[in-house]
Amino acid sequence: MRAPVNVGRDEASWLIKSSLLPELALRLEKLIKQRWKRYRKQLKQVQQHFTETAIHDSRVETRRLISAVVLLQGFWPEDRRRKMENFLKAHLDSLNDLRDTQVQLSVTRRLRRQFVAAKLFHQFLQLCERRLAREARKDLKRLKTQRLEKLVSAGRKELRQKLRKLSVAKIRRLLLEPMLRAYDRTWRLHQQVRASNPATIHRTRVAFKRFRYMVETLIACGKIAPASLVDPLRAYQGRMGVVQDAEMLLQAFQHFVDQDSPPAPDAARFKRELIRKRQVAIRKYMRVRPELEKFRPRLRSSGAPV
Numbered sequence: 001m002r003a004p005v006n007v008g009r010d011e012a013s014w015l016i017k018s019s020l021l022p023e024l025a026l027r028l029e030k031l032i033k034q035r036w037k038r039y040r041k042q043l044k045q046v047q048q049h050f051t052e053t054a055i056h057d058s059r060v061e062t063r064r065l066i067s068a069v070v071l072l073q074g075f076w077p078e079d080r081r082r083k084m085e086n087f088l089k090a091h092l093d094s095l096n097d098l099r100d101t102q103v104q105l106s107v108t109r110r111l112r113r114q115f116v117a118a119k120l121f122h123q124f125l126q127l128c129e130r131r132l133a134r135e136a137r138k139d140l141k142r143l144k145t146q147r148l149e150k151l152v153s154a155g156r157k158e159l160r161q162k163l164r165k166l167s168v169a170k171i172r173r174l175l176l177e178p179m180l181r182a183y184d185r186t187w188r189l190h191q192q193v194r195a196s197n198p199a200t201i202h203r204t205r206v207a208f209k210r211f212r213y214m215v216e217t218l219i220a221c222g223k224i225a226p227a228s229l230v231d232p233l234r235a236y237q238g239r240m241g242v243v244q245d246a247e248m249l250l251q252a253f254q255h256f257v258d259q260d261s262p263p264a265p266d267a268a269r270f271k272r273e274l275i276r277k278r279q280v281a282i283r284k285y286m287r288v289r290p291e292l293e294k295f296r297p298r299l300r301s302s303g304a305p306v
Contacts, residue, residue: 042058257271
């Protein structure tokens with residue numbers, strides 16, 4: 001495998017042509033407006049109808065808006081970008097525990113007939129879900145977007161002004177560097193993955209997710225990156241996601257055991273099943289792990305026309 005990308009040294013030739021960059025940047029400005037509207041719409045939806053589908057849709061639109069903000073970070077003051085990203089991350093954080101619990105419920109629901117401990121654990125998770133849902137709903141109802149709306153509006157205005165002044169070469173650098181850095185970080189973490197340490201897979205997944213959403217943002221702006229990348233990117237991330245879900249389920253069950261002391265023999269048998277499922281998920285990911293290389297932005301040699 002090749003060494004990781006050196007950010008700023010080359011351009012991603014499969015991703016962008018220089019002649020398209022000014023148009024792309026303008027499309028991104030329009031995309032920010034579009035994604036802001038979708039984010040606000042889904043936030044209102046989940047505030048009014050706190051369903052699992054509404055929660056999922058709100059999380060997706062939040063991540064999509066974050067990816068556009070990060071991709072355009074070079075055009076904005078660091079303080080403004082950081083405030084926007086922190087606000088959106090706080091939105092995601094308010095839903096993370098609830099989402100994890102809902103995933104765990106979907107797994108234990110299928111295992112209740114096989115294991116007494118699974119049935120008891122499922123009941124425990126249902127109580128957790130109700131508590132977390134109440135807390136998350138309160139957090140979301142308190143979430144006010146006026147400040148974020150002002151930041152987004154100011155960012156769009158500043159972007160339009162800068163695009164009239166910047167050279168194509170400068171626009172190219174400002175747009176490509178965030179995406180290249182995201183891949184570079186993913187690659188470094190990917191090199192540290194160990195099957196015996198699920199946390200290394202999770203760290204790689206978090207970095208890869210950032211890279212994936214940025215590429216999807218570019219694809220959404222037009223024929224800049226191959227649309228054929230979308231499904232493989234999601235599938236690759238999904239393999240890592242299954243590992244993390246299995247790890248979180250095992251941790252949650254151990255917490256349940258420590259707190260409620262279910263029948264020991266069946267609890268031990270159920271725990272062995274959860275460990276087995278985690279190991280299967282890890283093996284499946286490790287088989288496809290080298291495929292990260294195929295998502296590397298293809299480079300032209302320095303000085304070659306783009």
